[in-house]
Amino acid sequence: MLLGLLIGLLPAPPVLVQPATLPARAATDDLDAQIAAAGSNVTKLLALAAASTNEDGAKRVYKRVLEIDAHNETARKALRHQLYDGKWFESFAELSKYKREEAARMKEKGLARFKDEWVPERDLPFLNMGWAKDGQGAWRNPAEIERERQIEEWKAAGYQFRADDNSWIAPADVDKWAALLWKCGDEWLDLTSANAYHSKLDSHWELVGQHFDVWATCDWESANVARWHADRVHAELERLFGIQPARRPHILVLASLGQYNEFAGNGTIGESEGFSSLHGAYFADAFFDGSKPPQYLGCGVTYWDRKDQKLAAWGPFWVRWAAAQSFVEAIDPSWQAVGERVAGGTSGDAAGFGPAFWNEKRIPRWLRYGAAAYAERFLRNPQAAPDADPWTLRAFACAELKKSGGLRRLDDVFRFALSLNDIPGSSRLYQEAGLLVSYLLDGAPNDRELADVLQALRTALASGTKADVANAASALQKALLQREKKIRTYAGL
Numbered sequence: 195m196l197l198g199l200l201i202g203l204l205p206a207p208p209v210l211v212q213p214a215t216l217p218a219r220a221a222t223d224d225l226d227a228q229i230a231a232a233g234s235n236v237t238k239l240l241a242l243a244a245a246s247t248n249e250d251g252a253k254r255v256y257k258r259v260l261e262i263d264a265h266n267e268t269a270r271k272a273l274r275h276q277l278y279d280g281k282w283f284e285s286f287a288e289l290s291k292y293k294r295e296e297a298a299r300m301k302e303k304g305l306a307r308f309k310d311e312w313v314p315e316r317d318l319p320f321l322n323m324g325w326a327k328d329g330q331g332a333w334r335n336p337a338e339i340e341r342e343r344q345i346e347e348w349k350a351a352g353y354q355f356r357a358d359d360n361s362w363i364a365p366a367d368v369d370k371w372a373a374l375l376w377k378c379g380d381e382w383l384d385l386t387s388a389n390a391y392h393s394k395l396d397s398h399w400e401l402v403g404q405h406f407d408v409w410a411t412c413d414w415e416s417a418n419v420a421r422w423h424a425d426r427v428h429a430e431l432e433r434l435f436g437i438q439p440a441r442r443p444h445i446l447v448l449a450s451l452g453q454y455n456e457f458a459g460n461g462t463i464g465e466s467e468g469f470s471s472l473h474g475a476y477f478a479d480a481f482f483d484g485s486k487p488p489q490y491l492g493c494g495v496t497y498w499d500r501k502d503q504k505l506a507a508w509g510p511f512w513v514r515w516a517a518a519q520s521f522v523e524a525i526d527p528s529w530q531a532v533g534e535r536v537a538g539g540t541s542g543d544a545a546g547f548g549p550a551f552w553n554e555k556r557i558p559r560w561l562r563y564g565a566a567a568y569a570e571r572f573l574r575n576p577q578a579a580p581d582a583d584p585w586t587l588r589a590f591a592c593a594e595l596k597k598s599g600g601l602r603r604l605d606d607v608f609r610f611a612l613s614l615n616d617i618p619g620s621s622r623l624y625q626e627a628g629l630l631v632s633y634l635l636d637g638a639p640n641d642r643e644l645a646d647v648l649q650a651l652r653t654a655l656a657s658g659t660k661a662d663v664a665n666a667a668s669a670l671q672k673a674l675l676q677r678e679k680k681i682r683t684y685a686g687l
Contacts, residue, residue, distance in 0.1 A: 225251050234262050243272065319533030324487040337489060358418070360400035360407070389413045393449055395462060404428075406517055407444040409493075411453060416498050416509070420447045423510045424517035426576040427569040431521045434565055434635060435557075436652025439524030445516045446478070448497040451505065463495055466548025469612060470495070472620050474505075474512040475566075477519040479551050482535070490532045494519035494566075510577075511570045518569035522562045525655065528554040556655065556663040558671075560610040560627045567591075567628025568635070588632060591625060592685045598622045600687045601629060604678050608671050629685055630674055637684040638677070647673045 225246075232238040236259055243255035252272070259269040265282070276283045279296070283289035297307065306315040313321060320333040328334045345362065353362040356371060363371050367382070376388035383391060392399040392411065399410040403421040405428035410417035424445055432438045446463065448454045457463045458470035464480030475496035482488040494516025498509035531550040552559070571591040574584040595601065599622055607627055612620045638644055651666040658666070674681070 225254065229255060229258055236263055236266065240266075240268055243269075319529035322487075322533035322537035323490070323529075324536075335489065337485070357402040358414075360402050385414060395457065398446070403442070405442060406520065407442050408447060409444055410447040410449075412447050412449040412498050413500075416500050417447055420445075420498060420509070420513045423513045423576065427514050427517050427573065428521070430569060430573050430635070431518055431565060434568070434631060435522075435525060435655055436649070437525050437656050439521060441524070443517075443520035443524040444491075444493050445513065445520050446493055446495045447513060447516075448495065450497055450499040451502070454495070454497040458495070466551065467612075468614055469620075471614065472612065472617055473515070473624065474508055475516040475519070477516075477523065480535075480547060487536045490536075492523055492532075494523075514573075515566045515570040518566035519562070522557060522565055526555055526557045526562070528552070530554055556660045558608070558610070558667050560608050561631070561667065561670075563610065563624055564627030564629075564631040567624045568631040570628065571625070572628050572632035572636075588636075591628065591632075592687070595622070595625045595629060595685065596687055598625070601626050601682060601685065604630070604671075604675050604681075630681065633674070633677070633681045633684055634670075637681065641677075644673050644677065 225248075228242055229239070232242060239255055239259050239262075243252045243259070246252040246255065256269040256272050259266050260273075263269075267277075270277070270282050273284070276286065276289045278289055278292070281292075283292065300306065300312055301315065304315050305312040306318040307313075308318055308321045317333075323335075325333045325335055326339075328339070348362040352365045354365075354368065354371075355361075356363055359376060361377055363377075367377070370377075370382045375382040375384060376391075378388050378391040378397075391397060392414070395411060399408070399412075399414055399417050401408040401410065401414075401417050401421045403425045406421065406424040408417050408421045408424060410420065412420075428438070448457065454470070454474075458465060458476065458478075461480075463478045464482070465476055465478050466480050470476035475494060477492070478495045479492050481491040481493065481495075483491055496509075496512040496516040498506070498513065500506045500509065528551045531547060531554050534550065535547050555562070572588045575582075575587045578584045578586065598618065601607075607623065607630065610623060610627065612623060614620075634644070634648055647666075647670050651663070651670050654662040654666040
């Protein structure tokens with residue numbers, strides 16, 4: 195009752211007067227009249243369109259402008275048309291179709307688009323990475339060129355090179371070098387303190403070897419031994435592939451299993467497939483630095499903790515495996531995938547990069563990993579005394595392979611289907627591929643036919659296309675299949 199009385203005392207609401215509106219037909223007729231009045235005067239028509247509060251009406255005016263001036267940029271942009279290759283496209287679908295057809299035509303000519311120009315397709319990866327050609331026409335990393343320029347300045351100023359930490363020592367600091375001190379940042383430290391300084395990935399050791407550079411977070415003493423073992427595999431790998439890298443590859447030797455798991459697990463030293471858990475080493479195929487544009491650092495990665503009694507003995511084995519992976523990457527890079535990743539293209543994320551990276555390879559996966567396994571445990575023992583049996587490592591490898599199940603069908607080895615769901619089987623697959631390389635290099639010295647097939651592969655790698663290498667690799671696999679019984683006999687399986 196009280197609520198009703200209160201409502202009755204409220205003033206009556208005001209009467210809302212609806213604004214007068216122009217009938218739709220009348221509005222259209224008025225715009226038509228204004229368009230007609232403007233005639234062919236583009237300036238007046240553009241002013242009429244800009245003043246219009248009706249989007250559909252403005253579009254009609256802009257379309258009239260294009261009837262008079264088909265290339266009018268203001269009208270085209272207002273209608274959201276896209277300018278490409280000197281042509282205006284009225285929809286993204288139309289533009290995309292044109293680009294696909296254009297790219298196909300240019301690809302037939304060996305050209306690819308880079309920014310606003312067409313360039314040789316083979317040059318695109320390097321342009322994407324920000325590289326430039328030097329005076330001899332070779333593509334070079336600008337950071338590498340700048341480093342060389344700096345080195346020339348140091349040489350002129352009397353600096354001396356120290357391979358043991360990849361540094362240039364100023365004349366005034368030679369006495370510190372003689373005192374076995376190490377330049378760490380702005381300080382000169384003794385070896386114990388320097389080891390602590392270099393134990394982090396962003397301040398790792400760098401040791402320059404004859405054939406490999408060793409980056410390391412382990413102590414310098416271990417890194418130095420790792421350098422020796424890495425250099426031992428170079429000749430064997432050149433013997434297999436017939437070519438060598440244009441510049442020294444690098445490997446990364448971490449301080450411990452814990453650091454290895456930490457860096458591989460959180461992607462600091464990136465890998466696209468997760469195979470670091472299969473072995474004591476892996477290839478970091480997705481390893482980039484943080485510069486702009488990012489530089490590709492892909493390399494073989496392992497660890498060596500000589501204080502760990504159980505794992506220390508495996509250090510030389512895994513160092514050689516990592517070195518072989520870096521060697522093969524250097525002679526068979528995936529610059530197209532890397533360039534796409536740097537440029538943020540279709541393989542710019544981790545999911546797209548891995549498949550693109552590995553699909554670009556010329557060397558079959560079984561042969562790449564077989565080379566690593568050979569360098570690890572099938573080669574002549576680099577530490578054997580002059581009068582000792584040089585094949586103790588190979589004997590050990592064959593015995594271990596026999597214990598783990600022996601040699602499966604060669605077709606299965608060639609397929610090389612690594613799986614994280616079968617770690618023992620995948621680890622065994624590494625060694626089976628290593629055995630095939632061992633037979634190629636050491637098991638049939640008088641087999642002229644096999645030697646010729648291997649030489650054909652070397653020739654294809656040196657100067658052939660991906661298809662040439664694929665054909666040569668297929669012929670090599672066929673030759674090994676024909677010798678399967680001999681391979682088993684060679685390994686005692």
